[in-house]
Structure formats: C-alpha cells, structure tokens
Amino acid sequence: MTRWIPSLPQSLSVLLLWLLLVADLTWGQLLLGLGLAIGLPLLSGRLMPQRARFGRHGVLLRLALRVAGDIVLSNIEVARRILGPERALTPGFVWVPLELTNIHGITALASIITLTPGTVSAELSEDQRHLLVHCFNLKDAAATVADIKHRYEAPLKEIFP
Incomplete structure (x- = not known):
C-alpha cells in the first residue's frame, strides 16, 4: 500500500474533493478521481523532504x-x-x-x-x-x-x- 498509495488520507481527500468539485457521480468521474487520488500523492510525495511520522x-x-x-x-x-x-x-x-x-x-x-x-x-x-x-x-x-x-x-x- 505504501508504494501505490503513499498517503491514504491524502488520496481519500483528493478523491472526495474531486467528486465534490465535479458534482457528478458517474463511473467516468469516479475512475478519473481514483486516478488523481493515486497520481497526485505519488507526485507530491517527491516534493516533501521529510515524511510526517506520528508518535503518540x-x-x-x-x-x-x-x-x-x-x-x-x-x-x-x-x-x-x-x-x-x-x-x-x-x-x-x-x-x-x-x-x-x-x-x-x-x-x-x-x-x-x-x-x-x-x-x-x-x-x-x-x-x-x-x-x-x-x-x-x-x-x-x-x-x-x-x-x-x-x-x-x-x-x-x-x-x-
């Protein structure tokens, strides 16, 4: 999961935001949203110098x-x-x-x-x-x-x- 989805909360946020922005729950928009939800965190992960790791x-x-x-x-x-x-x-x-x-x-x-x-x-x-x-x-x-x-x-x- 770490390889394809580096940040599950970020991916879910991107998918939800996409669906809210297009206001159209069709298979095409869902697939496009899933593509963005996987692609954007992968691309933005390269920009972060340090990953957030939570302790307690x-x-x-x-x-x-x-x-x-x-x-x-x-x-x-x-x-x-x-x-x-x-x-x-x-x-x-x-x-x-x-x-x-x-x-x-x-x-x-x-x-x-x-x-x-x-x-x-x-x-x-x-x-x-x-x-x-x-x-x-x-x-x-x-x-x-x-x-x-x-x-x-x-x-x-x-x-x-």
Whole structure:
C-alpha cells in the first residue's frame, strides 16, 4: 500500500474533493478521481523532504482540545483588550527556542500559534531552532515562551518524534 498509495488520507481527500468539485457521480468521474487520488500523492510525495511520522496518537486529541479551548479564551481576551484603553496594550516580539526538530512539528506549532488570537508566528530562523512570535499583549516574555513550550511544543514533540 505504501508504494501505490503513499498517503491514504491524502488520496481519500483528493478523491472526495474531486467528486465534490465535479458534482457528478458517474463511473467516468469516479475512475478519473481514483486516478488523481493515486497520481497526485505519488507526485507530491517527491516534493516533501521529510515524511510526517506520528508518535503518540492519543496526545493529538488532547492537543486539539487544548488548542480549541485556547482559541475561545484568547478571542475573549483579545476582545476585552481591544475594547479597553490602548495604553494598556504592550505588543512585542519574542523568540521561542525550539526543541522540535521535525519540520512537520515546527509547522504545526507555527500554525497553532497563528490560529490562537493575539499571537502570530512571524519567522523561523535559518537553523530552524528559533521561532519569532508577535504577541498582541506581551507582559512577560519568559512566561510567554514557557507557556508556548509547555502547552504546545511538549505535546507536539510526542506527536512528531
């Protein structure tokens, strides 16, 4: 299965997306979709420098729930700060040293940070060892770095060993 279908989720996504786009469930469209579902992952697999390998799958659900909760709480906090006095805001940048070495884990961390209101991933250092994060309200840089490392990077290290 690895040889003909390098990524089953990607192949299923391509097939489903194709069928949704053409909005026609005929044998011809199904065969064309299957051809795309096999061909595109084979071609795109050559572009990826490193395959995503998952470690502990149970941690993924826990991290997803944590991120969802943090997004809701951050939305409330950002709204409260925007409606408050402007002088109370202290935006700033902070470099987060990374222990993650897997590029997929680093990408997931940068995405999580950007999805959480009030923070944006701005840059990844050349050596991929530091991530520059802009914070809407940066009170304590060390506490922010520790929070990112504890809440997001630690679970991602288990998911992407």
